[in-house]
Amino acid sequence: MSRSPSESSRDFNVRSWQVLSHAERAERESQQGKPHYRPPSDCYDGKELQRTPGIPDARFRAFELPSRAHGQLNYPNGTRIPFPEPADDTAR
Numbered sequence: 282m283s284r285s286p287s288e289s290s291r292d293f294n295v296r297s298w299q300v301l302s303h304a305e306r307a308e309r310e311s312q313q314g315k316p317h318y319r320p321p322s323d324c325y326d327g328k329e330l331q332r333t334p335g336i337p338d339a340r341f342r343a344f345e346l347p348s349r350a351h352g353q354l355n356y357p358n359g360t361r362i363p364f365p366e367p368a369d370d371t372a373r
Contacts, residue, residue, distance in 0.1 A: 347354035
């Protein structure tokens with residue numbers, strides 16, 4: 282006796298959730314990690330993100346500093362350096 286639904290009764294909803302066959306579920310799970318939409322590179326030029334004339338360069342120096350994320354220092358030019366471990370103060 283097979284416990285999988287027959288073709289005639291397979292396409293129904295349970296509390297607004299569609300019941301999927303094993304093959305359909307595997308196909309859907311394999312597609313979940315894939316990106317759904319990637320806009321074309323020429324659709325946004327970011328003109329408003331340019332530096333405002335008249336503001337001194339000293340105010341923009343913070344944008345040259347790295348950000349710390351995922352245990353590394355990420356620089357604006359794409360360089361990534363592992364963040365140094367903090368000093369162990371228990372040895373003092």
